[in-house]
Amino acid sequence: MSSVIERYRALVAAGELRADLDQEAAAQRLDSLQQELEAAPPRGSTLWKLLRKPPEPPRGLYMWGGVGRGKSMLMDLFFDTVKVQRKKRAHFHEFMIDVHARLAEARKAEKGDPIPPVVESLAEEARLLCFDEMVVNNMADAAIMSRLFTGLLDKRVTIVTTSNREPDELYKNGLNRQLFLPFIELIKSKLDVMTLNGPTDYRLDRLGDAKLWHAPNGPEATRDLSEAFFRLTDYPVEDRAKVPAEDIQVQGGRTLHVPKSLKGVAVFSFKRLCAEARGAPDYLAIARRFHTVILVGIPVLGPEKRNEAARFVTLIDALYEYKVKLLASADAEPVRLYPEGDGAFEFERTVSRLMEMQSDDYLAMGHGPK
Numbered sequence: 001m002s003s004v005i006e007r008y009r010a011l012v013a014a015g016e017l018r019a020d021l022d023q024e025a026a027a028q029r030l031d032s033l034q035q036e037l038e039a040a041p042p043r044g045s046t047l048w049k050l051l052r053k054p055p056e057p058p059r060g061l062y063m064w065g066g067v068g069r070g071k072s073m074l075m076d077l078f079f080d081t082v083k084v085q086r087k088k089r090a091h092f093h094e095f096m097i098d099v100h101a102r103l104a105e106a107r108k109a110e111k112g113d114p115i116p117p118v119v120e121s122l123a124e125e126a127r128l129l130c131f132d133e134m135v136v137n138n139m140a141d142a143a144i145m146s147r148l149f150t151g152l153l154d155k156r157v158t159i160v161t162t163s164n165r166e167p168d169e170l171y172k173n174g175l176n177r178q179l180f181l182p183f184i185e186l187i188k189s190k191l192d193v194m195t196l197n198g199p200t201d202y203r204l205d206r207l208g209d210a211k212l213w214h215a216p217n218g219p220e221a222t223r224d225l226s227e228a229f230f231r232l233t234d235y236p237v238e239d240r241a242k243v244p245a246e247d248i249q250v251q252g253g254r255t256l257h258v259p260k261s262l263k264g265v266a267v268f269s270f271k272r273l274c275a276e277a278r279g280a281p282d283y284l285a286i287a288r289r290f291h292t293v294i295l296v297g298i299p300v301l302g303p304e305k306r307n308e309a310a311r312f313v314t315l316i317d318a319l320y321e322y323k324v325k326l327l328a329s330a331d332a333e334p335v336r337l338y339p340e341g342d343g344a345f346e347f348e349r350t351v352s353r354l355m356e357m358q359s360d361d362y363l364a365m366g367h368g369p370k
Helices: 004-013 022-041 048-049 071-081 092-108 114-124 139-154 183-190 202-205 219-233 235-240 270-275 282-289 303-321 346-354
Strands: 061-062 087-091 129-134 160-165 192-193 246-250 254-258 261-262 267-270 294-297 325-330
Touching: 004 022, 004 071, 022 061, 022 071, 022 160, 022 183, 022 192, 061 071, 061 129, 071 087, 071 129, 071 160, 071 202, 087 092, 092 114, 092 129, 092 139, 092 246, 092 282, 114 139, 139 183, 183 192, 183 294, 219 267, 219 294, 219 325, 246 282, 254 282, 267 282, 270 282, 270 294, 270 303, 282 303, 303 346
Parallel strands: 061 160, 061 192, 087 129, 129 160, 267 294, 294 325
Antiparallel strands: 246 254, 261 267
């Protein structure tokens, strides 16, 4: 199969997806975009040079809707199917970290405005940019996005993005939001905006009645969490020995290794995240990047593990702030995780959050800060 709509309908026919009018409409639109992109002559090709005036670049797409409605699945289907040489897919937060790093390098060159050379380099790398989970959380991003994306569109880059928020809700109540409003108007004028809010929350559907907190640690908990990971990511059984890893960027230019990373789901050990020297920037990078975290090997905590407990509290605060779904294995239930001793009282807030994070209301929330 060589088209987006054919592949989408095959998934519905096979029972892997349920009939969904919003998804069908988005798949149709992505199919049209695929055809337009593949029909356009590549920049610099012989046909391109023969044209008196290059055709208008294909119009991009902004897909937004509730969590688990298939936005990322459709974008991945499109990205994997479209035959374009210069294409790039990135999580939006990671993309903006890369942009700020490029801007810093451009400023060092002291050649004036740093945004045009960054736009130029991005446009050289990709004529199709696909972003997952567009969300704007800070002034640094908000201040540059209008000029950055205006430049990319002027350079004939086609943009496809997903978000949990409609364009008018982006950076809502943010500091100096008036500087960001031109970006919202740019999205609405230059991209087709489509809503995906079909009846099936595939993320919750795949979780089903899965247990979120497993105690005690051991082979049974490991097996159950492994099954939950593959169910959430819909990863082929025959490839289970080859689950990809990932390195994510952390504020300050560091990287954090993620042993298992797939479709917004990450797997970590407690030892890696809380026994090693880490802080809030590490945990915020995780919370922004992943909608679901599986954490294994949590021990019973106490004053003798004061540092590990403090890091765990900071980790849970970050995951809670971004409404990340948590599946975990531990040596005790949350209420018995820090049973007594200095620090037990302060740990009660974390216990309360761990309990709330298992509730239906929390699980139904979209990924991102409120």
